[in-house]
Amino acid sequence: MNILIVEDNKYQLDNLKKMVIEGLGDERGNIYCASxxxxxxxxxxxxxIHFFMLDISLGYESGLELADxxxxxxxxxxAFIAIISAHKKFEDKAFTHSKCHVFVEKPYKKDAILELVNHALVNYLEKV
Incomplete structure (x- = not known):
């Protein structure tokens, strides 16, 4: 499974990447990162790419526009798209307009990210 994480905060990006690696476990996957x-x-x-993890606020750019x-x-x-954001007010738009599968609110918990990766992995394996 190929995963793309788009996050403009380097600390958050590195942290998400570590969690995704842990969430994949023994499954093989390529993790791409973009800021x-x-x-x-x-x-x-x-x-x-089989799974997209997008932050909404990407400097002056919008992760929701990227999702669209x-x-x-x-x-x-x-494609399986998850939005990760501190801006809960965009949750409805993420689901209705951008047709994202999951909205994870920051600050996120490790368990939520591991569950998200597991869900995306199951979704991917069902299609293969």
């Missing part, structure tokens, strides 16, 4: 939308787009254009672009890309129309 901005341009880098994220380059990654998902070059590699097949991902969703409007034919090969990612049914």
């Amino acid at each position: 901005d939308i341009a880098t994220a787009k380059k990654i998902y254009a070059e590699d097949d 672009e991902i969703r409007n890309t034919a090969k990612y129309s049914d």
Whole structure:
């Protein structure tokens, strides 16, 4: 399973990556990291991504706009997308407009991220 984490805070990005690795356990996976939308787009254009973890606030950019672009890309129309944000007010928009699967509120707990990775992994394995 290929996972793309998009988070502009280096500490948060590193922390999420460690949790994703732990959540994958024995499963093989490639974890890609981006701190901005341009880098994220380059990654998902070059590699097949199965699970997207997106922060909403990416400097002056929006993770929800990125989710919309991902969703409007034919090969990612049914991709598993999780939004991670301290901005709970965007939760409804994440589900209704951007059609994300999961909204995780910051500060997140490790158990929530491990459960999220497990859920994404099950979703991926069901499709393979």
